[in-house]
Amino acid sequence: GAxxxxxxxxxVAKRGQDVALRCDPISGHVSLFWYQQALGQxxxxxxxxxxxxxxxxxxxxxxxxxxxxxxxxxxxxxxxxTQQEDSAVYLCASSFQGGxxxxxxxxxxxxxTVL
Amino acid sequence: xNSVTQMEGPVTLxxxxxxxxNCTYTATGYPSLFWxxxxxxxxxxxxxxxxxxxxxxxxxxxEATYRKETTSFHLEKGSVQVSDxxxxxxxxxxxxxxxxxxxxxxGTLLTVNP
Numbered sequence: 177g178a179x180x181x182x183x184x185x186x187x188v189a190k191r192g193q194d195v196a197l198r199c200d201p202i203s204g205h206v207s208l209f210w211y212q213q214a215l216g217q218x219x220x221x222x223x224x225x226x227x228x229x230x231x232x233x234x235x236x237x238x239x240x241x242x243x244x245x246x247x248x249x250x251x252x253x254x255x256x257x258t259q260q261e262d263s264a265v266y267l268c269a270s271s272f273q274g275g276x277x278x279x280x281x282x283x284x285x286x287x288x289t290v291l
Numbered sequence: 292x293n294s295v296t297q298m299e300g301p302v303t304l305x306x307x308x309x310x311x312x313n314c315t316y317t318a319t320g321y322p323s324l325f326w327x328x329x330x331x332x333x334x335x336x337x338x339x340x341x342x343x344x345x346x347x348x349x350x351x352x353x354e355a356t357y358r359k360e361t362t363s364f365h366l367e368k369g370s371v372q373v374s375d376x377x378x379x380x381x382x383x384x385x386x387x388x389x390x391x392x393x394x395x396x397x398g399t400l401l402t403v404n405p
Contacts, residue, residue: 180334207391218295218380218395219335232389267335271391280393282327282335 178202180283182268188289189258197253197286201270208251209280210243211267219267225251258290293318297381297396304371304403312366312379312399314355320386324348324357324364325393327380335380338366371403 211219227248269280339348344359
């Protein structure tokens with residue numbers, strides 16, 4: 177019964193580099209979410225998958241951000257040409273179903289620092 | 292759009308003190324309301340939830356009541372422990388088509404001293 181795992185836990189990138197952040201959801205969870213948490217703030221929604229389908233990407237801050245979940249399990253959040261304002265903790269969550277009353281289980285996050 | 296406003300911290304209490312962390316929300320329809328907790332070095336965990344007006348969520352001695360008339364969901368605990376030291380986030384999911392999307396407050400850091 178492992179929880180949601182994320183890797184790497186910490187990532188330092190130079191401005192302009194591309195990064196890829198990985199999320200392994202709880203086995204059998206249909207729904208997967210990415211959130212961005214800036215320092216001293218609450219998490220903010222980025223995108224939502226149901227199985228392999230990306231149903232909502234309205235929270236992605238720019239076209240440099242791209243997420244995928246090709247086989248309906250592991251997901252990758254990719255940020256191209258990183259900027260300093262991308263520095264944040266990126267949280268992944270999964271739930272058995274996507275309804276609003278279903279608990280979302282969060283991973284420990286990846287702390288991205290862009291120099 | 293939906294929003295959550297919660298009491299800004301940090302909050303520092305002595306062990307066995309009474310805790311209240313205020314949370315109010317703005318949302319259309321009938322949102323579901325949540326309190327999440329983040330212990331040092333750990334991920335966010337659901338503490339309690341309420342899905343309709345007048346529901347009371349409770350867990351680990353914490354409780355919060357969904358008050359639609361005041362659009363509030365204040366977190367309370369009668370006697371805090373050192374182990375309750377953490378960051379607490381109030382959150383909601385809206386009703387309607389995007390009801391999967393959690394909207395969080397900024398978080399309140401609670402420190403409980405022995």
